[in-house]
Amino acid sequence: MFGILRTLWLTFLHMGHRRVTVGYPETRPALPPRYRGRIILSRDPDGLERCVACNLCAVACPVDCISLQKAEQDGRWYPEYFRINFSRCIFCGFCEEACPTYAIQLTPDFEMSEYVRPNLVYEKEDLLISGTGKYPDYSFYRVSGVEIPGKDKGEAEREQPPVDVRSLLP
Amino acid sequence: MTANLPFLLSALVAVWATFMVVTRAVAIHALLYLVVALLALACVFDVLGAPFAAILEVIVYAGAIMVLFVFVVMMLNLGRPDSLRENTWIAPRIWIGPGLLAALLLAALADALVMAAPGGGRIAVIDTRQVGLALYGPYVLMVELASFLLLAGLVSAFRIGRHIRDEDAP
Amino acid sequence: MTPPPLVVIAATLVVLLGLATMLTWVERRLLGLWQDRYGPNRVGPGGLFQAVADGIKILFKQDWIPPFADRPVFVLAPAIGMMTVLLAFGVIPVTALWSIAGDLNVGLLFVFATMGLGVYSVVLAGWASNSKYALLGGMRAAAQMISYEVFMGLSTLGVVMTTGSFSLRDIVQAQAGLWFVIPQCLGFVVFLMAGIAETHRLPFDLPEGENELGAGFHTEYSGMKFGMFFLSEYAGIVLVSALVTTLYLGGWQGPVLPPALWFAAKTGALVCLFILLRAALPRPRYDQLMALGWKILLPLSLLNIVATGAVLLLRAPG
Numbered sequence: 328m329f330g331i332l333r334t335l336w337l338t339f340l341h342m343g344h345r346r347v348t349v350g351y352p353e354t355r356p357a358l359p360p361r362y363r364g365r366i367i368l369s370r371d372p373d374g375l376e377r378c379v380a381c382n383l384c385a386v387a388c389p390v391d392c393i394s395l396q397k398a399e400q401d402g403r404w405y406p407e408y409f410r411i412n413f414s415r416c417i418f419c420g421f422c423e424e425a426c427p428t429y430a431i432q433l434t435p436d437f438e439m440s441e442y443v444r445p446n447l448v449y450e451k452e453d454l455l456i457s458g459t460g461k462y463p464d465y466s467f468y469r470v471s472g473v474e475i476p477g478k479d480k481g482e483a484e485r486e487q488p489p490v491d492v493r494s495l496l497p
Numbered sequence: 498m499t500a501n502l503p504f505l506l507s508a509l510v511a512v513w514a515t516f517m518v519v520t521r522a523v524a525i526h527a528l529l530y531l532v533v534a535l536l537a538l539a540c541v542f543d544v545l546g547a548p549f550a551a552i553l554e555v556i557v558y559a560g561a562i563m564v565l566f567v568f569v570v571m572m573l574n575l576g577r578p579d580s581l582r583e584n585t586w587i588a589p590r591i592w593i594g595p596g597l598l599a600a601l602l603l604a605a606l607a608d609a610l611v612m613a614a615p616g617g618g619r620i621a622v623i624d625t626r627q628v629g630l631a632l633y634g635p636y637v638l639m640v641e642l643a644s645f646l647l648l649a650g651l652v653s654a655f656r657i658g659r660h661i662r663d664e665d666a667p
Numbered sequence: 668m669t670p671p672p673l674v675v676i677a678a679t680l681v682v683l684l685g686l687a688t689m690l691t692w693v694e695r696r697l698l699g700l701w702q703d704r705y706g707p708n709r710v711g712p713g714g715l716f717q718a719v720a721d722g723i724k725i726l727f728k729q730d731w732i733p734p735f736a737d738r739p740v741f742v743l744a745p746a747i748g749m750m751t752v753l754l755a756f757g758v759i760p761v762t763a764l765w766s767i768a769g770d771l772n773v774g775l776l777f778v779f780a781t782m783g784l785g786v787y788s789v790v791l792a793g794w795a796s797n798s799k800y801a802l803l804g805g806m807r808a809a810a811q812m813i814s815y816e817v818f819m820g821l822s823t824l825g826v827v828m829t830t831g832s833f834s835l836r837d838i839v840q841a842q843a844g845l846w847f848v849i850p851q852c853l854g855f856v857v858f859l860m861a862g863i864a865e866t867h868r869l870p871f872d873l874p875e876g877e878n879e880l881g882a883g884f885h886t887e888y889s890g891m892k893f894g895m896f897f898l899s900e901y902a903g904i905v906l907v908s909a910l911v912t913t914l915y916l917g918g919w920q921g922p923v924l925p926p927a928l929w930f931a932a933k934t935g936a937l938v939c940l941f942i943l944l945r946a947a948l949p950r951p952r953y954d955q956l957m958a959l960g961w962k963i964l965l966p967l968s969l970l971n972i973v974a975t976g977a978v979l980l981l982r983a984p985g
Contacts, residue, residue, distance in 0.1 A: 529740070529791075548771075548772065552777055555780035560786065564813055567790055568809045625772070
C-alpha cells in the first residue's frame with residue numbers, strides 16, 4: 328500500500344524533470360564520429376581509390392546488400408561497379424571491419440530517406456568520396472608493399488618479407 | 498384505462514422480445530433478446546410507479562445474472578452440431594406436457610384479467626424508503642429466509658470452488 | 668427556460684464525445700510529462716489537434732468485420748458500450764440546478780444499472796469476435812466487472828446511509844459541511860479502485876492485457892468500431908471521475924468560483940489521477956486482481972457499512 332503511494336508520488340515528481348527526448352528536426356542529436364550511418368568508399372592520401380575489390384565486405388555482409396565486380400588495371404584490382412542496397416543494409420559495420428584497406432567506412436549520417444525504393448540503391452559514384460575518411464594517413468600499398476617487374480614484395484631495401492598467412496610458425 | 502403510450506410501447510417490446518427469445522437458434526441472440534425483455538419490463542415497472550423495482554431489475558437481472566448466463570454460454574462454445582442435436586430433441590411428444598401446463602396458466606391469467614377490477618387506480622410512486630420499510634417491517638421473515646438461502650448458496654459455492662488435493666480426497 | 672430535449676441530447680453528445688477525444692491527447696501528453704518525454708506535440712499548438720487527426724484517421728480506416736464473426740452482435744457491442752456510458756451521464760448533477768436529464772430519485776442506482784449493462788459491450792465483443800484472445804478478454808472482463816460492481820455498490824452505501832437518499836443531488840447537498848471523503852474514506856478508496864476496475868483502465872486493464880492477449884476483447888475491431896470502444900473507455904473515465912466528485916468530493920460545492928467550474932476542476936483532477944495511475948503502476952496478475960476484490964475490498968466495504976450504520980444509530984436522536 329505504502330509502496331504504491333510512493334510510486335505514484337515519485338512518478339508525479341517526474342513532472343519537474345528535464346525531458347530526455349531530442350526534438351529531432353529542430354535540434355540535431357550530437358552523433359559520435361564512429362556512429363554507424365551511411366556507408367562511403369574512401370580514397371587513399373594520393374587520391375586513388377582504396378578499394379581493391381577483394382569482396383570481403385560482400386562476404387561479411389549479413390544481409391547481402393553489397394555487390395561488386397572486380398576489374399584489373401596494370402595488375403591493380405579495382406571494383407568495376409560497387410553497389411550498396413541501403414534498403415537492405417542494417418548498418419552493422421561488419422563491412423568496415425572486414426575491409427583490409429579501410430576503403431569502406433560508415434559515417435555519422437543517417438538522413439537518407441527516399442520515397443522511391445530503387446533510389447536507395449547507391450552506385451559507386453554515389454559512394455565514392457574524395458577524401459580519406461577516418462584514416463587520413465593510411466595508404467594500403469605503402470604498408471603492404473607493391474610488386475613491380477623484377478622485384479617481389481619484401482625484396483626491396485629496408486623491407487621485411489610478407490607474413491606467410493598459411494603457416495602457424497612464428 | 499391507466500395505460501399510456503410508454504407503457505404500451507414497453508409492454509409490446511417485452512412481449513415481442515420474449516417471443517424472439519423462444520424462437521432464436523443461437524443461444525447468445527436469445528439471451529440478448531431476454532435482456533431486452535428485462536429492460537422493457539423495467540420500463541413497465543417505472544411507468545407503473547416503481548422506479549426502485551425497475552432499477553433493481555436492470556442491475557440484478559439484466560446487469561448481473563444475464564451476464565453470467567452469457568458468460569456460461571460463451572464458455573460452452575456451442576456450434577452447429579449442437580443445434581442439430583437439439584433439433585432431434587424437440588419432438589411433438591415432448592411438447593404436450595409443458596403445453597398443457599402453459600395453457601392452464603394462461604387460463605388462470607385470463608381469468609384473473611377478467612375478474613380483476615378494470616384499471617382506474619391512481620399510480621402511486623413507491624420510493625426506496627417505502628420499499629425498505631416494507632422489507633424490514635411486515636416482510637422481515639421473508640428477508641431472513643432469503644438470506645438463509647443465499648448463505649446456503651455461498652457455502653456450497655465455497656465448497657465447490659475449493660481446490661481439493663489428492664490427499665484430502667476421501 | 669430550458670432548451671428542448673433534442674438540443675440537450677445533441678449538445679451532450681457533442682460535448683462528451685469531444686471531451687473524450689481530447690482526453691486521448693491529454694492522456695498522452697500527461698504520460699509523456701510523467702515519463703520525461705513529450706508525447707504528441709506536432710499537430711497544432713502543443714499537439715492540440717492530434718486528437719482531431721486521430722479521429723480523421725480512424726474514420727477513414729477500413730471498417731472490417733471478420734468473416735468468422737457474428738455480424739449483428741459484433742456491430743452491436745461497441746454501440747452498447749458507448750450508449751451505456753452516455754446514458755449514465757444523464758443524472759450526474761453538474762450544478763445544484765442543472766443536470767442533463769434532471770434529478771432522479773434513484774439516480775445513483777441508475778448509474779450503477781447503466782454501468783452494469785456496459786459489461787455487455789465488452790463480453791459480447793469478446794464473444795462475437797470468435798477468436799481466442801478476444802474471448803479470453805471478454806471472459807476476464809465479465810468476471811472482473813461483475814465482481815467489482817459488487818464492491819462499487821457496497822462502498823457507496825455508506826454515503827447513501829448518511830444522506831438517506833439515492834438522489835445524487837441530495838447526496839451533494841448533504842456534503843455542504845464536510846465532504847464525504849473524510850468520514851467515508853474507506854468507501855472512497857474502495858470506490859476509486861472499483862471505478863478503475865469498472866472502466867478496465869490500467870492498472871486493472873486485464874481484459875485488454877496487450878502483452879498477453881493481443882488487445883483482448885477488441886482484438887478483431889478496426890476503424891470507427893474500435894474508435895467507439897476507445898471513446899467509451901475515455902468517457903467512462905470522465906463518468907467515474909464525475910461520480911467520485913459527486914459522491915465523495917462535494918460535487919459542485921466550493922468557495923468563490925462558480926459551481927460548474929468547481930465540478931469541472933474536481934473531475935479534471937480525478938481524471939489526471941487516473942492517468943497518473945496508468946503512468947506509475949504495473950498490471951497485477953488476474954488472480955491477484957480477484958483476490959484483492961473479494962478478500963480485501965469486499966470486507967473493507969462491509970466494514971464501512973457496519974461502521975457507518977453504528978455511528979448513525981449512535982447519533983440518532985432517541
